Amino acid sequence: MKSVVLPASLLGEIRAHSVATYPEECCGFLLGPSPEPDGAEERTILALERAANEFDGERRRRFLILPEEIRTLERRLEGTDRSVVGFYHSHPDHPARPSQFDQDHAWPWYTYLVLAVTASGTAALGAFELEPDSATFHEVGLTVTDDLPPTPEVVRR
């Protein structure tokens, strides 16, 4: 499982997204390097993409990113140096810890960021990955760094 490096500006974007959708959950994609270096123990988040919360029901407590949206983004990223490495979502008025529902619907390998948000603003951010063999979430290390140097246009290989 990989610890996560998140630039401060991207954390700012996640916070802004969660405040904008409060009291409903926000959700989005985490983009990282493609391919990931073999044996890397750290995963650096390079960019975000907001997603639409398409849950048909109580969006204050649930989010759903449709497979069509994942497919569309993955096709757009094909041939570039980026890929989907995880997802973020917010927990309005709940701690930044994954719920049983989160765990029941998680996939291994992906990084999951969970941000607590209230009417007063955002609070803690947690990073988690699914333990492949036990299908339980483990909290992984999260480092918020100063922003990366300006990146060129997405490199098409």
Add this chain to the structure above:
Amino acid sequence: MPKAIVKVPTPLRPFAGGAAELSLEGATVGGVIHALAAANPGLQRHLFTPEGRLRNFVTVYLNDEDIRFLQREATPLNEGDVVSIVPAVAGGAPSARRHREAKSSPADSAPPPGTPFSKDDLRRYSRHLLLPEVGVAGQRKLRQAKVLLIGAGGLGAPAALYLAAAGVGELGLVDFDAVDLSNLQRQVLYSTSDVGRPKLAAAKERIESLNPGIRVTPHETRLTSQNALDLLAPYDIVVDGTDNFPTRYLVNDAAVLLGKPCVYGSIYRFEGQVSVFDARHGPCYRCLYPEPPPPDLVPSCAEAGVLGVLPGLIGMLQATETVKLVLGRGESLVGRLLLFDALAVKFRELKIRKNPHCVLCSAEATQKGLIDYPAFCGVPAPGASEPGDAVPNIEPEALRAELDSAEPPFLVDVREPGEWAIAHLPGAHLIPKAELAEHVDELTRASKLVVYCRSGHRSAAATRFLLDLGFSNVRTLRGGLNAWAQRVDPSIPQY
């Protein structure tokens, strides 16, 4: 069989030997996905539920089409097709109430009886509070009540919704099934997006969104003689929404032994029945029906069909009786069996009395505990062999080969005419099971017979019937037309 390219999503590649795509043989999309999991066992848990169904948030595309809009896992494949596995990503905050383990006692979480209602609750229940027969005192009784619904299907779905709306404080639900498309004709607790999900997960969400102020405890298990007494014990009232006789007798017996009322409902085609069995004050189910009917006499809804609106009405009557029992108001159906005919729109009422010789609830009772209910009802135990295993049978693939041969078997379809009209095998002869005896002479000329029905139950019984008459070469199609549709010819609709 055609070969398809299966694209493995990045998170699952470590479980597939690191492969991004694999070439696999299969007649259908479901076939290649199962082949993928069979070859890579680590994928099983991530793709399938323990019951072997695709997980609700695993979406599969055939080329560019979502298979949910084609024929789902039965979608046939052509050589070179591309099958892509794509996650839908879902999650969210914990429930409004702490997630409850199925074994926990509901009594732990009830608010103290004198707790005032919030302003929101006073507004929510205002139409109850305006009734002199309910009022604040009655609403408090509802809030303190603990009701267990056995079955979250046709009867349990409307009952659960209205008991939740009424403010019953603790609702337990017992079911172990997943939502099927054929449920949506009557099981109004679920939506199309729930198809494939465990019923109780969907039910809990729906009920909590209707009324987040009550507690919903899912018991995702099969009710058995081993767990029934423990499961029923914490509840005040049991609502019987079961669809089979062994469970009906089990629920009745457990309720009697625990001294709890059981609100009974049953449906068959266009008719329904409702009563309240409370052995402390009147008859129990066994007083009315000391013995179950022969196993083949009463088909299930899946075999006989049911008017979709009927369980809505009967389930609502069960919810009404439950609310009255909690409030202690009105006359309950103890000692009365209410019969409803939907086609004639007629209600009838029969008086039922406690059987002075009832083995369970009378002074002469000899049964002091729970028994083996499948054996009592003459049906195979759950999880036992498939229907057809006890009689000569033939697999769908083997039947296809024999039908293509120079001496094909004589095919007998023992379903009803309405089912024949949906789909049937080419060259088959329709003889509904109940009419088989009248048509035996027509079958004597055939040197070998194969009998089929929808799922294999009726054809197994028909095969046994013919063998007992002296026919020597009769086999039942194992798994029925549904298995044929899944494994040989996906163009045959399943129903």
